[in-house]
Amino acid sequence: MSEERRPVLITGVGLVSALAEGLEAHWAALDVAGGAAPPVDRESYSPYPIHPLVEVDFDQQIPKRGDQRQMEPWQRIGTYAAGMALDSAGIKGQTEILSSTDMIVAAGGGERDIAVDSAVLGEIVNRDEFGTILNERLSNDLRPTLFLAQLPNLLAGNISIVHKVTGSSRTFMGEEMAGVDAVRAAYARVASGQSEICLVGGSFNAARHDLILLFELGGYLWESDWCPVWERTDRGGGLVPGSMGAFLVLESADHAARRGKPGLARLDGVASERTTRGPGAAGNAAAGQLNALRTALTGAPLAVLSGASGVEPATSEERTFVTQLAKDHDASVRAAGTAIGHGFEAQFPAIVGLATLVASQRSLYPPRDGSGVELPAASPIGQILATCWGHWRGEGMALVTALDAG
Amino acid sequence: MSAARNGYRDSTNRPVVAVTGMGIVTSLGQGRADNWSALTSGRSGIHAIERFPTEGLRTTIGGTVDFVTAEPLCAPVLSERLADLAIGEAVEQSQAGRVGDFPGPLFLAVPPVEMEWPQRQTLARAVNGDGPPDYSTLVEAARGGGYESLYRLFAFAGVADILADRYGTKGAPVSLSTACASGATAIQLGVEAIRRGECDAALCAASDGSVHAEALIRFSLLSALSTRNDPPEKAAKPFSKDRDGFVMAEGAAALVLESLDHAMARGATILGVIEGCGEKADSFHRTRSSPDGHAIYGAMQAAIDDAGVSADEVDYVNAHGTGTPENDKMEHLGMETVFGERHAQVPISSNKSMIGHTLTAAGAIEAVFSLMTMAEGRLPPTINYDTPDPAIPLDVVPNTARDAAVRRTLSNSFGFGGQNVCLVLAAEPA
Numbered sequence: 001m002s003e004e005r006r007p008v009l010i011t012g013v014g015l016v017s018a019l020a021e022g023l024e025a026h027w028a029a030l031d032v033a034g035g036a037a038p039p040v041d042r043e044s045y046s047p048y049p050i051h052p053l054v055e056v057d058f059d060q061q062i063p064k065r066g067d068q069r070q071m072e073p074w075q076r077i078g079t080y081a082a083g084m085a086l087d088s089a090g091i092k093g094q095t096e097i098l099s100s101t102d103m104i105v106a107a108g109g110g111e112r113d114i115a116v117d118s119a120v121l122g123e124i125v126n127r128d129e130f131g132t133i134l135n136e137r138l139s140n141d142l143r144p145t146l147f148l149a150q151l152p153n154l155l156a157g158n159i160s161i162v163h164k165v166t167g168s169s170r171t172f173m174g175e176e177m178a179g180v181d182a183v184r185a186a187y188a189r190v191a192s193g194q195s196e197i198c199l200v201g202g203s204f205n206a207a208r209h210d211l212i213l214l215f216e217l218g219g220y221l222w223e224s225d226w227c228p229v230w231e232r233t234d235r236g237g238g239l240v241p242g243s244m245g246a247f248l249v250l251e252s253a254d255h256a257a258r259r260g261k262p263g264l265a266r267l268d269g270v271a272s273e274r275t276t277r278g279p280g281a282a283g284n285a286a287a288g289q290l291n292a293l294r295t296a297l298t299g300a301p302l303a304v305l306s307g308a309s310g311v312e313p314a315t316s317e318e319r320t321f322v323t324q325l326a327k328d329h330d331a332s333v334r335a336a337g338t339a340i341g342h343g344f345e346a347q348f349p350a351i352v353g354l355a356t357l358v359a360s361q362r363s364l365y366p367p368r369d370g371s372g373v374e375l376p377a378a379s380p381i382g383q384i385l386a387t388c389w390g391h392w393r394g395e396g397m398a399l400v401t402a403l404d405a406g
Numbered sequence: 407m408s409a410a411r412n413g414y415r416d417s418t419n420r421p422v423v424a425v426t427g428m429g430i431v432t433s434l435g436q437g438r439a440d441n442w443s444a445l446t447s448g449r450s451g452i453h454a455i456e457r458f459p460t461e462g463l464r465t466t467i468g469g470t471v472d473f474v475t476a477e478p479l480c481a482p483v484l485s486e487r488l489a490d491l492a493i494g495e496a497v498e499q500s501q502a503g504r505v506g507d508f509p510g511p512l513f514l515a516v517p518p519v520e521m522e523w524p525q526r527q528t529l530a531r532a533v534n535g536d537g538p539p540d541y542s543t544l545v546e547a548a549r550g551g552g553y554e555s556l557y558r559l560f561a562f563a564g565v566a567d568i569l570a571d572r573y574g575t576k577g578a579p580v581s582l583s584t585a586c587a588s589g590a591t592a593i594q595l596g597v598e599a600i601r602r603g604e605c606d607a608a609l610c611a612a613s614d615g616s617v618h619a620e621a622l623i624r625f626s627l628l629s630a631l632s633t634r635n636d637p638p639e640k641a642a643k644p645f646s647k648d649r650d651g652f653v654m655a656e657g658a659a660a661l662v663l664e665s666l667d668h669a670m671a672r673g674a675t676i677l678g679v680i681e682g683c684g685e686k687a688d689s690f691h692r693t694r695s696s697p698d699g700h701a702i703y704g705a706m707q708a709a710i711d712d713a714g715v716s717a718d719e720v721d722y723v724n725a726h727g728t729g730t731p732e733n734d735k736m737e738h739l740g741m742e743t744v745f746g747e748r749h750a751q752v753p754i755s756s757n758k759s760m761i762g763h764t765l766t767a768a769g770a771i772e773a774v775f776s777l778m779t780m781a782e783g784r785l786p787p788t789i790n791y792d793t794p795d796p797a798i799p800l801d802v803v804p805n806t807a808r809d810a811a812v813r814r815t816l817s818n819s820f821g822f823g824g825q826n827v828c829l830v831l832a833a834e835p836a
Contacts, residue, residue: 070692103687107583108562109520114541117526122538124523125530131459134523134619139462142620144627148692148822152518152562153583157823160689166701169687169825170591173518174563174581181580185595192602209541214521216548218557274570274578393563394578 005191009256009263010400012089012249014081014201015353017340018051018242022084023357027365029339035368036339038242040226041207047223048216050206051242051341056080067162072111072149075158078203078346081245082159085199089249090261092163097259100167102195103156104186106178106202106345107171110150112210116141155203165199176307177274177394178202179348184270184396186250196255201247204343211241220311220391229310229335230319230371237312239391242341246350265359267352268296268383268399275395282314282395283321286387289397290325293385300382300405302331303364307351307388307396309342314389319373322387331385332364332377339368348388348396355384355400362402380405413835414667416681417714420601422835426674427500427662428774429492432761433469433655437495442778445786446807450639450760452653458619465631467638469655469762470617482519484615486565488658488767489514493573493611500662500674502607503574510605510664512575513595514566515588515612517766521560522618529553565613575609585821586726588612589659589769590829594683596663606668612770613658622654628693630730640790642763644727644756645734645802647795652728655762659770666835678777679832681715681814684708688824694732699739701826706744706816709828715814717744720752720830722785722810724776724817725802727756728763733820738798740818753810755803759789769819773829776815780833785810 013023018038020029030036041052058076061083062068068076086092091101120137124130148154153171160166172178172185179202186200205211215221222238232238256263271289275281304322308315322333336351343350358364364381367374382405388396416422430437433451434444444451451469457479460466474491476484503509529547530539547553558564566579584591589612596608625631632651634641643649669676686704690696710717726737741749757775758764764771779785784807791804817829 109518112520118538118540120523121526121530121540121543124527125539129459130523130527131619132461135459135462135623138620138623139464139627142623142627144629145692147624147628150518151583151585151823153585153821153823153825154692156584156687156825157692160687160824161692164689166687166689166824168685169584169823170595171583171825172580173516173583174566174579175561177563177578178581181578185580188602188604189598194598194602209545210520213541213544213548214557214560216545217553218561219551219554272578274567276571390563392558392561393567396578 006193007253008187008190008267009251009253010248010265010267010356011251011256011261011263012085013264013353013356014084014088014247015350016054016056016081017244018054019340021054021056027357027361030365033366035366038340045212048212048221049226049240051240052207053077053243062162070145070149071158074111074203074205075149075155077205077243077245078155079158079162081201081203082199082247083163085247085249086163095164098164101165102167102198103159103165103169104182104198104200105156105171106182107152107155107173108345109152111208113146114209175344176347176388176390179345180272180388180394180396183348183352183398184272187267187270190250190252197251199247199249201349202346203245204243204346206241206243206341222310228338228369229308230369230373232310233312233316233319237310237315239309239311239342242343244340244343244346244350246346246353248349248352263403265356265403266401268401269293270398273395274393282389283317285395286321286397293399296399298383301378301380302329303358303377303381303384304331304333305351305355305384305386306333306335307347308335308337309391310337311391318389323373333374334367351386351388352398352400355386358384359400359402422666423597423600423663423680424666424669425661425677425777426502426664426669427496428677428777429495429660430771430774431471431488431491432657432764432771433471434761436491445760445775446784448787448789448806450789452638452641452762454638464633465622465626466635467641467653468617469653471656480522481517481616481618482559482565485516485613486568488615489569489611489613492658492660493569493609496660496662497573502662502664507574508609510607510609511577511599512566512570512579513592513608513610514569514579514581515583515592515766516565516581517614517616518583519560525556573609584825584827585823586765587769587819587821587825587827588766589771590819590827592770593661593680593773593829594827597680597683600663600665607662607664610663611660612767614764614766615656617654617656625654642729642759643790644729644759644788645795645798645800646791647793649729649731649734651730653762655764657761657764657767657771659767659774661773678780679835680829681832682709682713682830684712684828686826688826693822695736699736699743701824702736702740702820703743705826705828706740706818709816709830713830720814720816721812722779722815723752723754724772724815725754725756726818726820727758729758734798737818738800741800750799751801753785753801753803755786755788757786769827772817773831776817776831780812780815783809783811
């Protein structure tokens with residue numbers, strides 16, 4: 001490992017979810033007796049519940065309608081959240097800083113034209129040879145610009161165009177693991193001096209028939225009335241997709257100080273791993289990650305924000321891990337997915353964003369869990385451990401420290 | 407020699423990153439030897455597409471890799487097969503680690519895959535619905551169960567998962583896309599990880615096996631592709647006045663990167679050095695570069711700066727050279743800006759004139775060709791250069807390969823979405 005590590009501050013967070021828009025509104029929605037319950041759309045994708053995005057005025061961050069028209073919703077959500085993060089960091093419109101701001105985006109695939117797909121499917125379903133008709137239909141029916149609204153790297157492209165972030169641009173793919181590695185790479189680049197300031201995050205639109213299909217192929221979706229994540233484990237498990245956009249601005253403490261920005265919290269480490277999910281494998285990986293972060297634990301009261309998806313058996317394994325962790329460190333646990341649903345590529349950036357919120361509040365919001373995993377928390381919270389086990393692959397962890405807690 | 411530049415460290419005291427293994431597969435063939443021989447004899451790998459019916463399409467040609475079988479034939483399976491061939495060759499040459507136990511992480515550029523029409527049709531047929539099928543029909547089929555393997559095929563993490571297991575790479579594999587710059591980004595991520603001291607070795611690979619009807623039609627609808635279908639091998643005409651677009655193609659390449667001291671300590675053969683990586687994103691347009699070219703020459707200059715050298719020390723440029731009217735014009739502007747008076751003398755050639763545009767894989771494939779160019783002392787040509795564009799006065803190594811001593815190469819990759827990545831590669835450590 002590298003010898004020198006510079007402190008890395010989280011100086012901006014842009015978070016929009018089913019629950020709220022912005023950190024303040026998230027806190028207002030989370031800090032309620034009985035815990036937050038995000039809006040659920042039970043009908044549109046029945047039998048699968050989803051969490052639709054809170055109503056957003058996209059003009060606020062994407063002023064040109066022409067730009068908005070060039071994006072499918074997943075790109076609009078991400079470009080919007082990226083703008084919020086830049087606002088939060090105080091660099092929105094600061095051309096000089098933005099031209100050297102690095103960017104790592106975690107992206108999934110773009111949205112298909114459901115009407116075109118359905119029409120084509122109707123034409124080809126009973127044909128053994130459908131190549132020629134497919135050529136004709138797709139050539140005539142696909143919007144030329146739809147391709148660009150689908151390409152994963154065009155979320156970053158749109159952020160460059162709309163917000164002028166142009167230092168560098170990378171897009172990671174691979175569901176939750178992409179989000180974890182994006183944050184890890186951004187952290188490592190800033191900590192090592194390869195970057196001074198980096199915008200990192202992702203977005204996810206849950207309101208998509210094509211993704212509902214994909215996830216149901218794997219059998220990952222929850223299909224009963226909504227309930228908190230930990231309560232799903234003895235009922236077969238399953239995830240509830242949640243629309244969200246989550247971006248962070250990570251910055252070297254020196255760079256932030258030079259422009260007089262105090263920062264919201266400090267990021268003290270990020271770890272990623274991929275196990276093949278044999279029994280106990282993810283738990284062992286997480287234990288190793290925790291061990292690597294141990295020297296950064298200050299002993300200040302700890303909270304655990306888990307990214308558990310609800311999918312089994314990973315969620316049961318993660319429950320065992322975080323329950324033991326809570327016991328060992330006298331910590332309190334919350335499943336972020338209960339509050340905002342599951343956002344795949346965006347999940348880990350969103351959890352780190354929520355951890356930043358908890359760090360800045362020095363307080364953990366009330367539990368919403370009938371399973372006994374989540375308990376009321378002591379205050380003031382000094383550090384937050386964020387975990388993110390993917391629904392299929394990828395194990396991630398981050399440690400966020402409140403600025404006045406060491 | 408300064409204290410910092412001791413051979414294993416570069417001018418800014420970072421570990422020097424060496425290449426110790428390379429693998430490649432393109433429409434020209436499998437492996438370094440076959441590819442190099444075809445490339446330097448000016449052979450084209452572009453042909454009429456036979457994989458699917460092309461009736462009614464404006465473009466009917468491509469650089470598909472038809473000698474590699476994939477079952478079922480779809481982008482993720484073919485991309486995985488191509489990557490496997492390239493990685494296998496690179497790891498064998500490098501001899502880093504042991505078989506199935508590569509001593510570092512995997513950075514893999516892969517095309518964004520999604521379910522394709524044969525799979526949709528299969529699902530639709532699995533359900534006896536009333537009326538025309540739609541997504542609810544497909545979901546109903548999925549609810550029948552038994553499709554986990556289909557999920558893993560089309561999950562973005564799927565291809566890297568297979569390769570990480572097969573080669574025993576360490577940590578979470580990173581799958582990435584920066585469109586047509588992806589292959590260069592994969593190499594850049596490996597270089598950065600080694601420079602940070604996170605690892606001593608990295609496996610950087612890029613693969614694209616995504617030429618299917620819908621992908622071809624999508625690029626065609628953007629007016630990006632050449633429609634000069636006959637004869638196919640004459641379609642890709644980078645830097646020519648009558649160029650009319652790129653030719654979609656497939657392939658893969660892999661590079662084993664190691665810190666120079668790690669490679670020397672185990673007695674590995676050093677194939678070359680990645681001296682610098684430069685990036686600059688463009689905020690102008692989704693498919694076009696800023697007319698002033700600042701992001702393109704910004705990326706080229708950033709790579710040269712990162713290498714700690716000057717433009718005068720670059721002997722050859724491996725062009726992005728897609729053969730679209732826009733790209734080649736802008737790349738010329740980049741050459742003018744970066745090389746000044748020398749720009750018309752620095753040879754620049756486009757591998758894409760022969761192998762087509764291998765999209766996600768291009769940056770890595772062209773990095774391998776760049777390293778071979780230096781090792782062999784021979785510049786691969788830009789073929790089909792029959793009608794020079796007077797607006798682009800460059801030495802494109804027209805039509806036939808040329809012997810030349812090359813110590814340092816700049817390799818350009820410019821992607822849709824404004825993602826530009828350039829690499830500076832050297833034959834030997836400075």
